Amino acid sequence: MKEYSIEEVSHIVRPKLGEDIPLTLYRILRVIGMRNILGETSGATLYMMGKQVGTMIGAKDLGEFEGKIKELKVGIPEVQVIDEDHVIVKLYECITCAGFVYTGEMFCDMESGIIAGLLEGVFKKKAKSTQTKSWSLGYNYCEFEIILY
Ligand SMILES: [Zn+2]
Numbered sequence: 001m002k003e004y005s006i007e008e009v010s011h012i013v014r015p016k017l018g019e020d021i022p023l024t025l026y027r028i029l030r031v032i033g034m035r036n037i038l039g040e041t042s043g044a045t046l047y048m049m050g051k052q053v054g055t056m057i058g059a060k061d062l063g064e065f066e067g068k069i070k071e072l073k074v075g076i077p078e079v080q081v082i083d084e085d086h087v088i089v090k091l092y093e094c095i096t097c098a099g100f101v102y103t104g105e106m107f108c109d110m111e112s113g114i115i116a117g118l119l120e121g122v123f124k125k126k127a128k129s130t131q132t133k134s135w136s137l138g139y140n141y142c143e144f145e146i147i148l149y
Contacts (some may be wrong), residue, residue: 003147051113053113053114060121069115072090074094074111077092077109087145087148088115088145090143094142101135101137103136106136107136108131128149132145
């Protein structure tokens with residue numbers, strides 16, 4: 001199976017429809033399709049996928065981190081560096097869960113992975129991100145705790 005680069009998938013020729021897609025389509029693929037196909041392992045798989053994507057995109061510093069997350073419309077991040085090993089990222093307008101009703105579970109694993117992958121580039125350390133808040137738990141933003149090691 002071939003592996004494709006970001007450059008290759010970014011070459012889009014859609015003169016009438018353009019580069020944007022309805023967010024509902026993304027969420028059908030992401031929240032319904034991927035979870036149904038991947039089942040119980042969907043969280044771990046989506047996290048690893050996000051992490052790889054975050055690493056490929058890359059960020060040199062926190063300014064670039066925030067810029068990339070916003071540019072890709074993953075959400076609007078608010079970064080809080082707690083100490084040299086801990087970072088908290090609040091994500092407003094999360095691509096996956098913003099507006100979601102209370103479901104009692106969290107599922108922004110891919111976003112968590114993207115954040116971890118990007119922060120590895122920023123801090124030049126390994127990063128493990130854990131989601132702690134979500135619209136689906138009754139908050140109006142998403143939150144991730146990142147451990148750097
Ligand atoms: Zn979310």
